[in-house]
Amino acid sequence: MSTRKRPPPGLSPEQKKARDNKARRRFKAYVRLVMANLFWLGDLDDSLGENVMLNIHKLTKKKIKKSTLTTKEKIILSKPKEDRTEEEKHLLNRAIGGLKVFRRYPPNVKSQLAAVTYFVYIGPDRVIVKQDHAPSAMYFLLSGEGVVTVRTYDKMLKEWIEEEHGTVGPGTMFGEVALIHGISRTATITTTMPCELLMIKKEDFNIVLKETVWKAWEESTRIINRYSYFKNWDTVTKRECSIISRTKTYCPDEVVLGDNIGLPAYSYLITKGTCSIIEHLQVMVTKKDGIKHHKLVIFEGETCVVVRNKKSQKGKCSSKGKGLSSILGLKTKSSQLGIQQSSSGKLNQYSNSVFEINESNIENHFMKVCELSEGAIFNIGETFERRRVVAQTNVNCLLIPRYWLIKMNKDNIWNRVQQYLNKNIPSTQKIYQEWLKEKKFVAYRKMLVQDILANKRVSNTNCIHNVPYSIRIKENAD
Missing domain, CATH: 2.60.120.10 (Jelly Rolls)
Incomplete structure (x- = not known):
């Protein structure tokens, strides 16, 4: 005997069809x-069992x-x-x-x-x-x-x-x-x-939403018209760039790009606020004859590259291109490192060796490399390994797809900007050398102070009892 519910009598064919369509839509909604x-329900059980292959799948799946x-x-x-x-x-x-x-x-x-x-x-x-x-x-x-x-x-x-x-x-x-x-x-x-x-x-x-989104698009257009990067673009190119770009805001101490955060396929133009580039410096510490030795380490998968200072030679670090520097809003300085642009310095050559090391001997240091202020643009292809960009203040950015900048590379402007950033932002090796130099100076200063105090022959025997009693009462010295 069928349990299907019969339709109520007196329904027209159009009503029956409408009722059937409604039931069909409801069924599809439940299926969806x-x-x-x-x-999501199938992912609830993450406990490990006796099946080794299944356990490996659970532990390694994304x-x-x-x-x-x-x-x-x-x-x-x-x-x-x-x-x-x-x-x-x-x-x-x-x-x-x-x-x-x-x-x-x-x-x-x-x-x-x-x-x-x-x-x-x-x-x-x-x-x-x-x-x-x-x-x-x-x-x-x-x-x-x-x-x-x-x-x-x-x-x-x-x-x-x-x-x-x-x-x-x-x-x-x-x-x-x-x-x-x-x-x-x-x-x-x-x-x-x-x-x-x-x-x-x-x-x-x-x-x-159309009105709200339209206002955001108009803001992108105003930003593009404001900066000289885009001065040689025609009206159509600027309009298309505004269409595919987006604006985004960041709070202080928020990571803008790096640590698997952000959009690597986009270039970031800072329209408001200041950001910092932070370098993740990994240093291997070893002891020999009771003295600590430091070596820069760059991890590559399960192995690592230890960068050794083989020899040094004098060179020049040109500080030309101030016009481009002012456009980029780049300040290569750091209170931690004391890094400043100068007309001369030392350029070191390094030899690399690959071998396994104990990660317990690795020290992690996060160093401020430089500041990026309003008008600076980054992630256009410059060296960006082991680094992240962090907002110092409330920051607004215009995100432009990198493929679009490459496609619209009039006057070779973006290649020039990329070369400038790679040249003026200190490399990992230079940051490590500055860190090592600062560390040695702190140790030397501490040792120098100790030596001066140890060699001081005249001791100060003055004490509170040498002060007249009347003065001590007046000044409440006791």
């Missing part, structure tokens, strides 16, 4: 919700940051916006308002976003947006990762070439460029792992 949470949204919030975000109650909208307002991707927006915009935002789960190796396609929505990436590719036609080879232009991670907003300017997608974004996103459809974007 199960798929969206299946991956940990994926999960969404901060609860299952209840995902269910509400999967519902059509018309079916959400006021209580559910209030709950979403609190949940979405606390997310990092929405911190830039004012409270009234956040409340509107809570009413029109949808939750989307996309598995690995799936296309989120495709280049040259018409836009239908914009996205906020909550968890997971995607790779950005751009397909261009090479006139020399007479074929289409697909180039990878970095990745997008949690906290990234994308898809708004095509919507705000009414153009096709400028790039393809493909997931490399399971991703959770928040989606805003085109019609809702036009009502809620």
Whole structure:
């Protein structure tokens, strides 16, 4: 006997069809919700068992940051916006308002976003947006990762070439460029792992976010017109650069780039505030005859390179190009190291040897290399190993894709800037030599003070009892 519920009598064919479509949509919604949470639920058991291969897989697999949204919030975000109650909208307002991707927006915009935002789960190796396609929505990436590719036609080879232009991670907003300017997608974004996103459809974007995003785009345009880097660009080039660039703010002591933080595929133009470049100096300490010896260590996988000072020769460190220095806003100085630009100095030659060492003998020192002020640009291809950029004050940056700067390299400006940065920012070896010199000077100063005190022959025998009693009473010496 069938348990299927029979339709109520008196329904027209159109009503039956509408009812069936509603049931079908509800079933699909439940299936999508199960798929969206299946991956995360399957990752709950991280305990090790007797299966060695399974244990190795659990220990070595890449940990994926999960969404901060609860299952209840995902269910509400999967519902059509018309079916959400006021209580559910209030709950979403609190949940979405606390997310990092929405911190830039004012409270009234956040409340509107809570009413029109949808939750989307996309598995690995799936296309989120495709280049040259018409836009239908914009996205906020909550968890997971995607790779950005751009397909261009090479006139020399007479074929289409697909180039990878970095990745997008949690906290990234994308898809708004095509919507705000009414153009096709400028790039393809493909997931490399399971991703959770928040989606805003085109019609809702036009009502809620278009004005806010447009103001951000206008700010990018003003920044580009302000700096001389872009003075030889025409209006069309500046407009396209504004479209693909983004602005970002940082708090004091926040890492801007480095330590797997930031966007390596973008160049950073500081429009407000000051940053510092911090060098991670690793030094191997050994003892011989009770004396400590230091050697610079550069780790390369499981081995390391120990840099030894073989010989030195005199040379010159040119301080030309002050005009470019003022444009870059670069100050190569450090209170810790006392590094300053000078007209002459010593250039050392080094020989490298590779071998295994004990990591317990390694000292880690974080040294301030230089300051980058307003107008400075970095991460355009200069040497950046073992370094990170940290905000000293509240910092605003304009992020421009590096491929775009290479493509629009008029007058060879970016190659000149890159060479200038590599020449004037001290290298790891120079920082190590300055650190070693400072350490030796501190030890020499301490020893010198001790020797002076030890060789002092006239001792001071004066004491409080040599002061007249009347003065001691007046001055409360006792």
